[in-house]
Amino acid sequence: MIAEKGERLRLALSRSALVVVAALWLGPYAWMTLTSLKTLPEIVRAPAYPLPAAVQLGAYREVFATVPVGRYFVNTIAMAVAIALLQIALALPAGYALAKLHFVGRGRAFALILACLLVPAQVTFVPVFTLLGSLGLVNTFAALVLPFGVSALGTFPVRQALLSVPDEIIEAARMDGASELRIV
Numbered sequence: 001m002i003a004e005k006g007e008r009l010r011l012a013l014s015r016s017a018l019v020v021v022a023a024l025w026l027g028p029y030a031w032m033t034l035t036s037l038k039t040l041p042e043i044v045r046a047p048a049y050p051l052p053a054a055v056q057l058g059a060y061r062e063v064f065a066t067v068p069v070g071r072y073f074v075n076t077i078a079m080a081v082a083i084a085l086l087q088i089a090l091a092l093p094a095g096y097a098l099a100k101l102h103f104v105g106r107g108r109a110f111a112l113i114l115a116c117l118l119v120p121a122q123v124t125f126v127p128v129f130t131l132l133g134s135l136g137l138v139n140t141f142a143a144l145v146l147p148f149g150v151s152a153l154g155t156f157p158v159r160q161a162l163l164s165v166p167d168e169i170i171e172a173a174r175m176d177g178a179s180e181l182r183i184v
Contacts, residue, residue: 095158
């Protein structure tokens with residue numbers, strides 16, 4: 001009985017702590033949203049008061065009238081889908097090769113992928129921009145997709161997941177005449 005009360009108290013405290021952390025995390029977003037519903041004179045008059053006197057959607061109307069938000073949204077979706085497809089198309093075969101195929105240099109190839117994870121992205125910005133510039137791809141859709149399509153961060157988890165697949169399943173597929181591409 002006492003242990004049950006202690007467990008309930010611990011659960012209540014942990015949930016309360018989670019609510020406080022969630023409020024701290026979501027608070028700035030709520031403040032930003034509420035401020036966006038005020039007029040500029042109202043923001044200047046009382047910047048610390050969170051609630052608007054009256055809900056004003058003028059700022060949203062102005063944004064949608066002057067900025068092609070729909071086009072930006074479609075571009076973002078297209079870019080995200082292209083990056084995801086390219087990552088899958090490259091990381092899946094690479095992860096499969098590193099996990100299930102036996103070839104000379106497999107350990108070194110995996111070590112190289114792990115080393116790539118240690119390089120901060122900021123270090124690669126200038127060389128990648130220079131490469132894209134020399135290829136004439138600056139300000140193109142390809143320049144948004146290609147640098148993110150190849151990723152050690154995509155290959156590593158695929159390899160780790162494929163290590164858990166039993167080799168017997170792959171051998172059975174080979175005996176059934178499946179190609180390596182079909183097995184992948």
